[in-house]
Every structure is written in C-alpha cells, then in structure tokens.
Amino acid sequence: MHKPRTIGWLAWLGVLFALLAMGFFPALAQQTTLTVLTHNSFSLDKNLIASFERESGIKLRFLKGGDAGEMLNKAILSKGAPIADVIYGFDNTLLSRALQADILQPYRSPELSYLRPELLLDQTFRATPVDFGYVALNYDRDYFKDRPLPQRFADLASPEFAGLLVVQNPATSSPGLAFLLATVAAFGEEGYLDFWEGLRKNGVRVVSGWSEAYYTHFTRAGGDRPLVVSYSTSPAAELYYSEAKPKPSEPPTANLFLPRSSFFQVEYVGILRGTRNLRAAQRFVDWLLSRPVQENIPTQMWVYPARREARLPEVFRFAQVPLEPARLTPQQITNNRERWIREWTQVVVQGQAAEAVRARR
16 A cells, blocks of 8 residues: 655645745735826725735835826826826826826726726726815805805906905816816806906905815904815715714705806826836725725715715715816817916916005005
C-alpha cells in the first residue's frame, strides 16, 4: 500500500501565490492605494468608506483641490503625470473643459442603467454623473417676515431690494458661474449684462466663493445680506444641522424660486488618463453609483442622487425642486463661457472698482 503523497513546501508556496494573484486573502495581498481628486465639499460616511476599503482591498486617498474650477485646473495642469487616479466634482458648467482637455478616459459602468437618463450628458462615457442639484437664491425668513419678497428675477435690481444680495464671482466659484449662466438663460445675450449692471448699481456684493457668501455675509450667519446665491437643498441642511432646543419644525431659510433664476447642476466623476490603477478606479466609480452610497450622498453633500431608485431622507421635503430651472447645453457653455465671464467681469467687477474710485474723489 502506498502512503499518501504530501505536497512539499515549495508547492504550497506556489498555491499561496496563485490564490493571492486571484484575489484571495486580500488582507495578505499588497493593498492598492487609489487617489481621488475632489472639491473641498466632498464628504461621505466614514463607515461606508471603511467598508469599501475592507471588501475591495483598495485604500482610498482623497486629495481636496479647492473649488470645482480650481480642482479641474489642477487636473488639467498635471495632464500626462496625473496627481490622482480619479476626479470627482466637476459639473456641467465645467464638463466641456474637462472633455476638451482630454484628461479623462472612457468607462461604461454597469451601474449606468440605474441612473437618471437626463443626467447622461457625455455620450463618450468619460464623465459619469454622480449627483445633481440646483443653484438657487435663498432668503432669510426672519428678515422678510414683514417685508415683500421679489416676485420676478428682474426685481433684484429694483431700488426696494438695494444692498440685499450677495453672489459669488463666476471666475472663481462654481455656484457663481451657475448663477451667471442662469441670468444668460433668463435674460438672453441681449439682456443679461443690463441686468448685471442693474445689480451692480443696486449694491450687489460679490465674493470669491460660496462659504464666504453664506457664512460671512448672509444674515443667518450675522452678515447684512438676507439674499444669497446658494443651493435648493440649503434650507434642508439648515434644519438638519440645527442645534436649537427644541428643534424647529421648519428651517430658518427658504428658497426664492423666481422663474429661471435657479440653475440645473450635475456633478461628475471621471477616471484620469495615465492612472496605473485602472481596475481600482473602475471599481470606485461603480461604488459611487451603488445604492448605499447614493442614499448617503444627500445628507453628506446636500445634492440629489443620480440613481433613480435611491431614497431621499425625510428632511429633503424642504429641498424643493424649482418648476422653472434655467438650463444651457454643454455646447452653449463651451462656446461662450469664457466670453460671458469676461464680459461679466468688465461690467460688474471693473464697474464696481470704477465707482469706488469716483466715490473717493
């Protein structure tokens, strides 16, 4: 009778390496680090991130690159030697820049069929929609409790609303650019600069970004401006984070949905050309579109999930959707964005500077 043959230690070592190569024992395998370039507002539940890292064997490193425009500039400037594997947070106002710069590579995620079809603006599949929202005017309910609200978009330039509005500079801010595009859509090429000249003469305050506008100049933060360019989800966020005792039944702010004053905004994720971690990048994109992540997005980044069946939290009843949002096609934005910003700068920023000089004389 022959004794059973035993596998030698060299054979066992070969089996072990084979199993590691096939993805078994991920804790023992060398972990892939995936760098994700994001805007400063990126946020997801830490437990979700930890679960992804544990199940995939991929370590996530988030590199915050400033506002969406600044972040995209960094990705474009590092083309050829990318500083990240994936970029998240550029929107439809910047989509054409990302595509023209050719910094993204195509990827058709198996999760695409679950997304809202109106968000799929890039048919080359280099930019995948993750979420959407509306840049909108917000107002302080206490301030306007006994005062009339503007009824038309053009009313913001009326004397009765002088010195009440704070906006972001479209050259430096994504919501600022979205609001500028809303004015183009609402007033047309022939009228948008006249509207902005009226706002300038009416004392509009221009700041560099959303945080400064909302947390410094808005009256809810102790500023002197009861009207601010923000998001349609901001009132819901105000209530969600309220520390008042007892908790109020409705938020202290509300949306001012003047016709065509709100801009439809979509945020995208893309895999950067030159990544050495393509499969990990694809898996990360799939994960962003998965239902657990999509249902976490609303109360983390205060936008709507791109996935159709993703449930919204109860507080989103205060995150209304405007009936008449402004929209421009990516091609319209591509062809005109830089000119519109340049013309806006001449009328508003340079106009304010000239008025300040005249006032000092």
